[in-house]
Amino acid sequence: MKSDIILLGHGSGGKLSHQLLDDVIIPRLSGLPQRDQNDAAVLSHGGRRLAFTTDSYVVDPIFFPGGDIGDLAVNGTVNDLAMSGARPLYLTVGLILEEGLPIADLERVLDSMKAAATAAGVAIVAGDTKVVPRGKADKIFINTAGIGVFDHDLEILGSGARVGDKILVNGTLGDHGMAVLAGREGLDLHSAIQSDTAPLHELVAELIAGVGADLHVLRDPTRGGVATTLKEIALQSNVDLTLEEPALPVGEAVRGACAILGLDPLYVANEGKLLALVAPEAAEQALALMRRHPQGRHAAVIGEVTGASAGKVYLRTAIGGLRAIEMLAGEQLPRIC
Amino acid sequence: MKYLDAFRDGAVARRLVEQLHARVADYAGAMTFMEVCGTHTMAIYQHGIRSLLPPQIRLISGPGCPVCVTPVDYVDHAVALSRLPEVVIATFGDMVRVPGSSSNLQHEQARGASVRIVYSPLDALALAQKQPEKKIVFLGVGFETTAPTIAGSILAAQRQGLTNFFVLGANKTIPIPMAALAADPELQVSGYLCPAHVSAIIGPGAYAPLAEQLGVPCVITGFEPLDMLQGIAMLADQVIEGRPRVETQYSRIVRPEGNPRARDILAQVFAPCDVPWRGIGVIPGSGLCIRDEFAAFDAARRIAVEVEAPREHPGCLCGEILKGKVRPGDCPLFRTACTPENPVGACMVSSEGTCAAEYKYGI
Numbered sequence: 001m002k003s004d005i006i007l008l009g010h011g012s013g014g015k016l017s018h019q020l021l022d023d024v025i026i027p028r029l030s031g032l033p034q035r036d037q038n039d040a041a042v043l044s045h046g047g048r049r050l051a052f053t054t055d056s057y058v059v060d061p062i063f064f065p066g067g068d069i070g071d072l073a074v075n076g077t078v079n080d081l082a083m084s085g086a087r088p089l090y091l092t093v094g095l096i097l098e099e100g101l102p103i104a105d106l107e108r109v110l111d112s113m114k115a116a117a118t119a120a121g122v123a124i125v126a127g128d129t130k131v132v133p134r135g136k137a138d139k140i141f142i143n144t145a146g147i148g149v150f151d152h153d154l155e156i157l158g159s160g161a162r163v164g165d166k167i168l169v170n171g172t173l174g175d176h177g178m179a180v181l182a183g184r185e186g187l188d189l190h191s192a193i194q195s196d197t198a199p200l201h202e203l204v205a206e207l208i209a210g211v212g213a214d215l216h217v218l219r220d221p222t223r224g225g226v227a228t229t230l231k232e233i234a235l236q237s238n239v240d241l242t243l244e245e246p247a248l249p250v251g252e253a254v255r256g257a258c259a260i261l262g263l264d265p266l267y268v269a270n271e272g273k274l275l276a277l278v279a280p281e282a283a284e285q286a287l288a289l290m291r292r293h294p295q296g297r298h299a300a301v302i303g304e305v306t307g308a309s310a311g312k313v314y315l316r317t318a319i320g321g322l323r324a325i326e327m328l329a330g331e332q333l334p335r336i337c
Numbered sequence: 338m339k340y341l342d343a344f345r346d347g348a349v350a351r352r353l354v355e356q357l358h359a360r361v362a363d364y365a366g367a368m369t370f371m372e373v374c375g376t377h378t379m380a381i382y383q384h385g386i387r388s389l390l391p392p393q394i395r396l397i398s399g400p401g402c403p404v405c406v407t408p409v410d411y412v413d414h415a416v417a418l419s420r421l422p423e424v425v426i427a428t429f430g431d432m433v434r435v436p437g438s439s440s441n442l443q444h445e446q447a448r449g450a451s452v453r454i455v456y457s458p459l460d461a462l463a464l465a466q467k468q469p470e471k472k473i474v475f476l477g478v479g480f481e482t483t484a485p486t487i488a489g490s491i492l493a494a495q496r497q498g499l500t501n502f503f504v505l506g507a508n509k510t511i512p513i514p515m516a517a518l519a520a521d522p523e524l525q526v527s528g529y530l531c532p533a534h535v536s537a538i539i540g541p542g543a544y545a546p547l548a549e550q551l552g553v554p555c556v557i558t559g560f561e562p563l564d565m566l567q568g569i570a571m572l573a574d575q576v577i578e579g580r581p582r583v584e585t586q587y588s589r590i591v592r593p594e595g596n597p598r599a600r601d602i603l604a605q606v607f608a609p610c611d612v613p614w615r616g617i618g619v620i621p622g623s624g625l626c627i628r629d630e631f632a633a634f635d636a637a638r639r640i641a642v643e644v645e646a647p648r649e650h651p652g653c654l655c656g657e658i659l660k661g662k663v664r665p666g667d668c669p670l671f672r673t674a675c676t677p678e679n680p681v682g683a684c685m686v687s688s689e690g691t692c693a694a695e696y697k698y699g700i
Contacts, residue, residue: 003444003447005447005448316385317383317385318346318347318350319354319385319386320354320385322388323382323385324697
């Protein structure tokens with residue numbers, strides 16, 4: 001049954017989110033075809049290109065191992081700009097606060113935002129604050145919007161994948177999602193899983209400086225995880241991708257927690273990871289660049305673009321079998337970012 | 338997790354696959370093996386095991402996905418209960434998306450019903466302690482693996498004197514429908530990959546009638562890829578030798594006697610009864626119903642509610658799929674009207690359902 005009301009799954013970042021965008025939101029607001037939907041809009045003005053994006057943060061709990069809603073709200077928008085190849089410059093902040101939120105919690109979140117902005121080299125230049133009655137929001141929701149500029153002429157788009165490209169990821173999968181889950185009431189995983197929330201624009205700048213036009217696609221696999229993001233890229237670029245299961249970097253604690261809870265790390269959210277599709281001749285160099293960077297020590301080549309067709313993603317399993325990978329259906333974990 | 342890696346070793350897998358191909362190379366007939374447990378179905382897809390098997394061996398999925406075999410009127414009953422303001426539904430996650438006749442729990446939740454996803458019936462018990470003003474109804478779905486914990490939670494509720502903890506029961510047993518399907522001439526099951534964790538409770542002896550009276554080879558098999566490759570090879574050996582028996586591949590967990598203590602708890606709270614299986618119909622003695630002594634915890638007997646008349650989607654082939662008679666791709670609704678985000682039948686909903694697995698992993 002197709003739903004006539006909003007379900008939690010509409011916020012999963014997976015199939016239902018795409019349906020909501022494609023059937024309800026985008027036709028009414030912009031009409032932008034799926035092929036051209038990227039993490040940030042790239043706008044031209046006066047002969048210069050600007051990257052512009054926005055994101056809202058509703059994570060529960062607001063403080064979790066390895067981060068909080070404040071640094072998440074800065075890093076997430078910085079990363080959306082960075083995935084277009086832009087250098088992030090300015091952010092705005094919209095706060096929606098629930099009546100009863102301790103001021104001390106708000107201060108902690110704001111200090112964390114400021115520290116993240118300073119670390120990322122972006123300035124918070126405008127903002128807005130609203131308060132709603134108790135129960136009409138949950139503690140604090142944050143919206144950030146960001147602007148970035150381009151120091152190069154490259155076009156890095158989800159539609160840019162080519163046959164033969166290698167697929168790189170800058171580290172372990174699923175840390176953010178599992179850290180938030182572990183921080184949530186009622187699920188004590190007894191583990192030291194930390195969110196990977198981090199700004200990625202410096203790593204992107206180094207990749208661009210190092211491999212230039214051989215860098216074809218960048219995307220941060222947040223909600224819906226690596227599986228959903230790669231499926232989006234495959235569909236936007238009309239190519240087939242094949243991942244190698246033994247090459248997927250997953251931390252021991254995340255693997256254990258996922259196994260217990262029946263979750264697949266390929267579908268768990270990341271907040272400090274990027275997927276880079278790179279021409280095969282530049283893949284080694286890109287991997288070496290990533291591994292030298294603090295945000296890329298556990299980088300790996302996890303697969304490649306194996307064909308030109310209708311957007312299939314395959315996984316070659318550890319035992320040599322082959323299976324398909326689809327977008328996340330329904331919701332895996334609500335309010336993960 | 339290092340322990341698990343040993344059961345996913347690529348080099349060992351290649352050797353097992355080569356041996357299996359060599360073993361069946363000269364065998365003239367075809368073999369159809371049914372995996373009964375939904376976790377096996379998922380694992381077979383997840384590891385791409387079909388793509389490694391010799392062409393003579395066909396794997397079909399059986400009725401072992403507990404959510405899938407739960408009839409539509411049960412979902413309707415749960416939906417009706419969820420609309421009562423004093424009721425909180427506590428359930429394993431998969432059940433919230435199973436379509437009932439006109440609604441499902443996910444939609445009821447979006448409209449304001451209290452639906453809590455729990456990982457164990459004991460979490461539901463804790464909810465009952467925390468919210469004495471509410472009636473907590475746990476959806477008791479599952480086979481012999483989950484039934485003992487549900488029985489245990491009912492016993493605990495009785496000990497604690499809780500009057501607001503209820504179970505809406507639909508628990509079932511596995512070997513009885515296996516016998517029904519083994520006797521079906523249309524299916525011609527040549528061997529059963531028997532469930533791993535169910536067998537840890539009921540023990541290998543529960544399958545003896547299948548091998549001895551119906552002549553169907555049975556191998557209790559673990560969930561890891563090497564377990565399954567080995568289990569399939571053991572079944573092939575039995576077929577080639579023409580000597581059906583019950584073997585245990587998963588001997589690191591399954592003991593010859595099973596788990597008598599869990600069976601005792603189960604028998605204390607539940608009695609065998611005739612229950613309907615989605616797509617299969619009523620199978621005598623295949624259900625686990627709450628005994629009269631524990632009626633105080635039976636939501637069906639203690640909370641009065643009007644349930645709508647059940648209505649199934651006419652085109653859905655879930656029932657035939659559960660019997661292994663057709664594959665998801667044979668259903669006209671598959672991937673068109675029926676997708677994981679808008680499922681028509683339970684086979685597309687459950688993370689262990691055959692249609693969900695085919696949709697997600699099929700190549």
